[in-house]
Amino acid sequence: MSGQHQPVAIDRIAVIGGGAWASALALTAARAGRQVMLWARDPRTVQAINAGEGNPAYLPGIAFDRAITATGDLGVALERADAVLLVTPAQTTRAMAEALAPHLAPATPVVLCAKGIERDTGLLLGEVLSQAAPACRPAVLSGPSFAGDVARGLPTAVTLAAADGDLADALSQALAGTQFRPYASTDLVGVQVGGALKNVLAIACGAVAGKGWGASALAALTARGFAELTRLGLALGARPETLTGLSGLGDLVLTCSSPQSRNFAFGLALGEGRSVAELAAGGKLAEGVHSAAIAVDLAARHGIEMPIGAAVSAVLEGRIGLDAALTGLMTRPLRREA
Known part of the structure; x- marks a missing residue:
């Protein structure tokens, strides 16, 4: 035993x-x-x-x-x-x-x-x-x-x-x-990291859907978001097989593709033109709103790059507009994927 x-x-x-x-x-x-x-x-x-x-x-x-x-x-x-x-x-x-x-x-x-x-x-x-x-x-x-x-x-x-x-x-x-x-x-760490970070990434995916950018952009953002989740998860001690399993990739795919997700729905509303303040006044906030800034800070402490997470955090804190944030992600310097 x-x-x-x-x-x-x-x-x-x-x-x-x-x-x-x-x-x-x-x-x-x-x-x-x-x-x-x-x-x-x-x-x-x-x-x-x-x-x-x-x-x-x-x-x-x-x-x-x-x-x-x-x-x-x-x-x-x-x-x-x-x-x-x-x-x-x-x-x-x-x-x-x-x-x-x-x-x-x-x-x-x-x-x-x-x-x-x-x-x-x-x-x-x-x-x-x-x-x-x-x-x-x-x-x-x-x-x-x-x-x-x-x-x-x-x-x-x-x-x-x-x-x-x-x-x-x-x-x-x-x-x-x-x-x-x-x-x-x-793998307690891996299961927790997947659950926490997918909420932040789902806000970004919802915003892209709200903007009407199409399924191709949504799939790309989900994949690049998973890369961010994986980098931070591994740095915190998660196992790769956990991150590619149900509590990592599985939960990310579900949450980043359905308005049933409170986080995706929050991003969707942002993409359709509603403000963070307006949504905050409407009642209980999506969990990704609470976790975005601290997730980015945690990544910085470990030297991990999280451009999508950082963009979500900046929009939620009012440091940048949604259009500028999404454009910034799309115009990052080209590099090899891996």
């Missing part, structure tokens, strides 16, 4: 979060035969789930086909939990992990299901979790997946990583079903 811990029997799963992705993963765990307790901050969400109405605020029209219990009490949600799925926004990870820590039994696996980089520190979310809840065992779930698809039971494959391969296997088996396939990995 790898690692120092005993094999984990995972039957009771706590899902922390009341949004669409949290509800979709709760349904997935329940379909896999697990006992599921979902924590949500909004009492209306808790009431709707417990009344058998599903989560109409975030997954309208999707009936819950399995029994899931909801609560607004973290202590109740985490009581006797064999594993925890933390499904709250990336920038709230530290605060949520600190709130979870007093209720977690030692060595409880906590699976990060958000994608991003902590804006204030440049830390990957796994590092944040280890600082805020040091007694837990961090894991990460990431890959090409939309909440609506997963909630409807449509075929989906993702990566689930933990430093201990046995734990990654156990968590994957606990969530697996005929339509949801988690592939185990021990």
Whole structure:
């Protein structure tokens, strides 16, 4: 057996979060035969789930086909939990992990299901979790997946990583079903880098689509974006096979090609002429907006060139207009591709 811990029997799963992705993963765990307790901050969400109405605020029209219990009490949600799925926004990870820590039994696996980089520190979310809840065992779930698809039971494959391969296997088996396939990995860094950077790159791809530049330009930008993701991932210690797998290239392709992605949709709106300020005033921002500047800064610290990421960051911060940024990318000096 790898690692120092005993094999984990995972039957009771706590899902922390009341949004669409949290509800979709709760349904997935329940379909896999697990006992599921979902924590949500909004009492209306808790009431709707417990009344058998599903989560109409975030997954309208999707009936819950399995029994899931909801609560607004973290202590109740985490009581006797064999594993925890933390499904709250990336920038709230530290605060949520600190709130979870007093209720977690030692060595409880906590699976990060958000994608991003902590804006204030440049830390990957796994590092944040280890600082805020040091007694837990961090894991990460990431890959090409939309909440609506997963909630409807449509075929989906993702990566689930933990430093201990046995734990990654156990968590994957606990969530697996005929339509949801988690592939185990021990590359925590690679899985996190893919999930975080694809959000930034999807904004650029959305902007190109919004400009009406065509499928050829979109494919080129996606490919060059993947080169940036790979350079930074390798510098941070990711494995090449992770970056070309589900949580890297797979997630990038999905997110950079569909308006279902909040990040692509944000870029699409920019390309169609809406301003960053206007979109920011409309409510919750796409995660790539939070991660862009810190991702570019992280790349600079490692001597990595990220022209697409830098262009996205500059546009979001108002240092350059979108047209100038896209033109700048298209007029970079020609060089050999590799």
